[in-house]
Amino acid sequence: MARRAPRKAYGEFSEDGSEFIVREPKLPAPWVNFLTNEEYCAVISHTGGGYSFYRDPKTDRILYWVGRDLWRDRPGRYVFVRDMESGEFFSITWQPLMKKLDRFETRVGLGYQVITSEFMGIEGSITYFVARSDPCEIWRVTLRNRSGRRRRLRVFSYLEWMLGDNVEMNFHNIAILYNRAWFDRRANAIFARKTLLFGQAVYEQLPVYDNPLIAFIGSSERVTGWDCHKHVFLGLYNDENNPESVARGSCNQSICEGNEAIGVLQHDIMLPPGGEHTIYFVVGEVEGEDRARRLIGRYTKPEAAEAELEEVKRIWRDRTERVKIDTPERDFNIFFNRWAKYQLYICNYWSRSPSYYHEGQGGRGYRDSCQDAQSILPIDPEHARKKLLKITSLIRRDGTCAPGWSDTYGPFPQKPYKDHPTWLTPAVAAYVKETGDVGFLSQKVPWLKDGWRDGGSWRDPNWHKGAIEDGVGTVFEHLLAQLNFTFNDVGEHGLPRIGEADWNDALDMVGRKGRGESVWLGMALVRSMRIGAELADLIGEEERAAELRKNADVMAKRINRVGWDGEWYLRGFTDDGEPFGSSRNEEGKIYLNPQSWSILSGVVTEERLPKVLRSVDRLLEGKNGLALLAPAYSKTDARIGRITAFARGAKENAAGVCHANPFTI
Template sequence: MEYGHFSDNGLEFIITEPITPRPWINYLTNEDYCAIISQCAGGYSFYKDCRSGRILRWAPENWHFDRPGRYIYILDKDEGNCWSPTFQPVREKPQSYQCRHGLGYTVIESIYYRVKVEITYFVPVSDPCEVWLVKISNLSGKKKNLQLFPYIEWLIGDYHLELRYRNIMNLYNRIWFDDSMKAILARKTADWAKSNIYSFPWLLFFGTNLPIEGYATRKDIFLGKLNTEQSPAFITGKGDKDFGLCSGEDGVAVFSHSLEMAPGEEKEFVVFLGQTESKREVRRILNKYRNIARARKELEITKEFWQKKILDNIEVETPDNDFDNMVNVWVKYQMYICNLWSRSPSYYHEGAGGRGYRDSCQDAEGIVSIDPAHSRKKIKTVASLIRRDGSSAPGWSETRGPATHEPNKDHPVWLTSTVSAYIKETGDKGILLQKADYLKDRWIKKGTKIDPTWNRGSISDGRGTIFDHLERNLNSTFEDVGKKGLPLIGHADWNDAIDAAGIKGKGESVWLAMALVRSLKLLAELAELINRRKKANELRKKAELMTKRINKWAWEGNWYVRGFTDDGTVYGSSKNREGKIFLNTQSWAILSGVAEAQEIEQLKQSRGKKQGSRGSRIGRIMKSVDRYLNGKHGIVMFAPAYTKFDSKLGRITMFSPGTKENAAVFCHTNTFQIVAYSMVGSGNKAYQSIKKILPNSQKDYNLYKTEPYTFAEYLIGPDHPYLYGEGAFTWITGTAAWAFLAATEWILGARREFEGLRIDPCIPSHWKRYRIKRPFRGAIYDIEIENPRGKENGVQSVFVDGKRIEGNLIKPHKDGKVHKVKVLMG
C-alpha cells in the first residue's frame, strides 16, 4: 500500500512519509475533549462543542495546507540547524519519518541531524486536555546543545464568530504567562450567542514540565513581519521580545527550553494543553501531568480503554483480511467518533457544532451491538427533542442546548428503527414505557412556524413514554402529506441538497414515504411488545395505505421515481434527461417491503441466481441499479449527473457533476443497497459493493487520496471530468454505522431479532468458511459457518453446543458462557 500500511495486529495505521495525498487524520477524544491530528501534527482541538468550544486555530483551507497544529521547533545552537520533528511547519526533509495512528493516540517519530524524536499525542480518558509525551535521543557521537520551542496557536471560543468577525473577536482575547503556575493561560473577556452576551466560562492552558527560559503569547511577535510558521522570528532571533501578555490580538502559546544532551543520551518531557472552568482545576491538571510517570500511566489507561471498547465484542474472521480489519477495528472506532461528535468536527465540514437528530439515531443503531448502554442513553436524549405535536428539534449542543433551525423532513423516521434495534439487541422492551420530556421551544405548527412572543429558550412540556414519543414523531410525517398522499419534502429529506423541491409546501418525497412505511411497520412490532395490539393494527394499516400510494404514483415499470416538485414535476424518472434514476428509492423499496414483500422470499429460495429473471418488480429494480448506477468505484447516488442548475430542485444541481450529492458514489447510499442485496439473497453483489467502498481496498491512493482506515462520505462519480474515484469527507459519516450493520447483520448474517439471534448469511460464493464471535444478551456465540457448496445464502443446519436446533434462530441463553455454534450453508 502506498504511503503506509497497517500494523500486524491491525490496531495501528503506520504512515511512512510525511506528505500524503490529503492530510490523514486521527481523532483523540474522551466525552468532553477532542483533538483532531494529522500525520504532520496539524489539526485542532475543542471542548464539548466544536463550534463554541474551539481551542486551537484552524481554517477551512487547512485541509490543503495542514497548518497550524501542535508543533515543537528544535534549534541546534551549535550547528544552526532548525527543524520540526513533525515535518510541519519547518518542512525540512527528515532522515526517517513515521506516524502511527492508533486507537486513542498518535505517535510521530522522526530523525533529523542525528536527533531522534518521538512524540505521542493522546487525550486522557478522564481529563479535559491533551498530552504530548516527548522522547528525544542524541544519535550522534557528540554533545548536542538544543533549544526546544513547543508551540500552538489559539482560537478561543466560537469558531463561526471568528470566521465572520475575526477583526472583532480577537479584541476579546486575553492570554498571559502565569508565573505561579508556570503555564500560559487564555480566555475571552466575554462571548455571545445571537443577541445574548455572556461571561466566557472557560480557562484554557498550555504547559510543560521542563524549566522555562522564555515564552511568547503574541502571534505578531512570534512570527515577525510578513512571516509564517516555517521560520518564525521568535526562534530565528530576528524578532522583538515578547513579555508574556497578549491583549486584544491573535494569540499563540510558545515556550523556550534549553536541552543539553550527551552522545547517546535519551531524555523525556511532557507538554499539555486543555480547557476547564477554574484555575483550581487547571492547577490540578498541570500538577498531574508534570509527573511524567503519571502521564505515561494515563497513556496506558487510555490505550486499554479504547482497546477494550473496540476489541471486547464482535469479532470476525473471513477469507478477506481487509474486510476483517475494518469490521474488527477501524469501523468500530469510526462509529465511536460519530457517536461522540456527530457530523461537525473534521477537516472537511464547517464545524457548526452540536449533534444531529437523525445522525445520532443512525449512529446509535450502528453501535448498539458493541455498546448498548451508549445507545440507550442516546435514545433518551434524542427522544427529549420531540415536541408534543410530533415535530422535533434538528439536534442539540452540549453548550447551546436544542438546535433552533427547521429540521429536514426525514428526522421522524429514524428513532423508531434505533429503538427497535436496541430492544432486539438487549431484550429491554421496558424502555418503551420509560418517560422522556417533550420539548417546548419557539417552534409551533409542527416545527414550521416561529412564535414571535416566545422568549424562554427550550423547556420541558411535560413527559410521555418513549413509545408515545415515537408514535407522535411518525404521525407528524404521516399527516404532513401532499396531493398524492406522499410526505412533503419541505426544504429537504435525507438528501440535504434536494432543498428547493418543496419550498412552497407542495413537493412530495417518494423516498421519505418508503422510509415512513418501514418505520410504521417497526413501530407496529413495538406496539405488540407492550400489548397494544389495536395500535399495532392501526400502524400497519397506515403502512399499507402509504404503500398503495407509493405504488400508484411512483412505480414507472423499471424503477421508482424519487419525488415530485412543488409544481408536480417528477424527478428520478425515465422522463428526465438528467437525474433519471436515484438509488435510494430502489434500495428502500426493498428495505421497506414496498416492492412486494412476497417477492423477497421467492428470490431467496432461488439463492439469488434468478435475480430479475422473472421480470418481477424487485428483479427490474436490481437490473436497473446494475445497468445505470453501478460502476468500478461503487454505485452512484443517481444518474446521469445534473449539468445545469435547476431551481425546482436546488443545490443538488449546483455541485460539480460527480461530487457530493450530484451523482457521487455516496457510500451511505451504497450501504443501503448492500442491505437490499442481502435481503434478496445476492451475496456476491453485496460483497462486491462493500469491497468497492472499503477504504483499505482501494487500488490507487494517489487517486483515492483519503485515509485507508476510515470510510469516506463519498467517492467522486464518473460524471466528473477527471476526478472519478477520489474520496472525500472522511470519518464523520453515517456510512460507518450502516457499513457495520451491513457487514455483521446482513452479509455475515448474525442478526438480532426480538426472539433471539438469527443466523442468515448472505456471502460471496467463493467463501468456503468464516467465523463470527457475537456477544448477545448475556452470552457469547462463537459461530463457525461452512459453505462447501459455494452458496450465496441459505442455511441447511445449525448446531449449538453440539445439539441441532430447529431452524436458524438461536434463543438467548443469558448465562454468561461461550456457546459454540456450527452452521452449514446449503
C-alpha cells in the same frame, strides 16, 4: 490462517493491528485521528495538524483551524527543535516547516498518536493523547541524540488559540480583540482566554457576560522563554513555516492583548551522545485558573502522565475486544475487529461535525445520531441507550423534532427536517432486539417545546423561552407521535411532504412552498411504521399495531400508484407537481435511494423488483460504486435545489455517497 497484505504505498498496520503506520508525510490528503474522552477532543492529522475543542467544536473551539486549511493541514500542535550551535532547526511533525527529514513515521493508535522524525542526528518523538476524564491533552516529547556528540538544543512548543465560537472566522478582526494570553510563572504555563464568548454574545445578540473558560499550555520543564503574540513570534509577514524567533534562537516574552494569540514555551536541553530527554506538555481548557493549575500539576508529573497513557490504551483495547470475526484476510480482520469499532465510537461521541470536511460546525445531528446509536449496539448497548433517550427528548408533542443538539446550547433552533421522524423507531427496535429490554419502550421522557408551530411550518416570534420541557411521555408515545405526524403530513398525491429536504439535504427547494412530496420518505415511513407495529405488539398495544400496519399498507399502495416511473421509482414531486427522478427529466432521471428503500421497506412488488435492480445496475453502477443519481445535473435548477449547483460527481450531485451505497448492499 489470515493472509498478510503486501506493504502499502502510504502505510500499513502494525504486526498486531493496534496501530497504523504512516511513513510518508505527503499523503493525498491529511489522515486524521480523534483523541477524545467525550468531553474534550483533539483532532490531529498524521503531521500534527488540526484543532482541539471542549464540549462542542463550534462554540468552544480551543485551537485555531478553519476549513480552508484542509489542504494546507495547518495550523496544529508543533514542536520545533533547534541546534544552538549550528542554528539548524526542524519540526518533529514535519509540518509546518516541511523540511526534508532523515526519517519520518506516524503511528496512529486507538486513543493516541505518535509522530517520530530524525534530523541531523536528533530524533524527536511526540506521543499525543487525551486524558480519560479531564478536559486536556498531553504531549509526551522525547528527544534522543543519535549523533555521537554532545548537543545543545532549544525546544519550542507551538499552537494557535481560537478560544471560542468558530463564527470568529467571519469576524476575525473583531473577535481577536477579546483575546488575552499571558505567561503564569506560578503554573509554569501560558493561560489564554476570550473575555466574552464572542459568537453567543455578539453574533447571536445575546447578553454579554464574562467568559469563565481558561485555556492553557503547561510544561514539566523550567520555561526559559515564551511567546503569546503570534506576529511577534513568527515575524512580520511570516507564517508557521518560517518562524522568525526559532530561526533567531529565542522567544520574546510577549503577551497578547487583543491580537492573534499563540502558546509557545521555550526549553533548553543538553543531550550527551546517546542521551535522551522527555518533556510533558499539557493543553486544555477549564473553568478557572485554579483548576487549570491542578491539571497542569497532575499531568506534567512523568509517572502520572505515563500511567494515564497506559490507561487510555487499555480502555480502547477493552472497548474494541467485544465481537470479533476471523476471515482469511488479515487486514480486513484488523479493520473490523479494531478500527471499525473505534470509528463507531468516534461517530457516536461527536457525530460528523468535528471532521476536517465538516469544518467543526458543532453539535450532533438527529438523523446521524439515530443511526450511530443503532450501529454501536453490539459493542456498547448502554451507550446506545443513553443516546436514544437523549434523541427521544428532542421530540415535540406534534411529532416533529429538533434537528439535533449541542452540549453547550441544547436543541438546535433550526427548522425541522421532514425525514427525521422516521429514523428513531428502527433504532429503538434494534436496541430492544439486541438487549431484550422491552421496558425501555415504557420509560418516561420529556417532550420538547420551543418556538416551532404547526408541524414546523413557522416559528412563533413571540416565543422567548428557548427550549423547555413540555411534560413527559413514554418512549413508545414519542415514536407514535412521529410516525403519525409523517403519515398525515402529505401533499396532493398522498405522499409525505419533503419540506426543505428529506435524507438528501441538498433537495432544499423541491418543497420550499410546502407542496413538494418525497417518494423516498414514503418508503422510509412504511418501513418505520411496520417496525413500530412490532414494538406495539411487544407491549400489548394491539390496536396501535393494527393501525400502524394499516397505515403502512395505505402508504405503500400510494407509492406504487403514483411513484412508479415504468422502470424505477420516482424521487418525488416538486412544488409545482412535476415529477423528478423520472425518465421525463433530462438530468437526474434516476435516484438510488428510492430503489434501495423500495426493497428495504417491502414496498416494491414482485414483478417490479427485477426492473428496479436492472435499472440500478445499468444506470447507476460506476467504477467507484453506485452514484446517488444519474445523469448528474449540469445546470442549476431552482425548482430542485442546491444539489443541481454542485460540481458534477461531487457531493449529492451524482457522487458515490458512502451512506447510500450500504443501503443498497
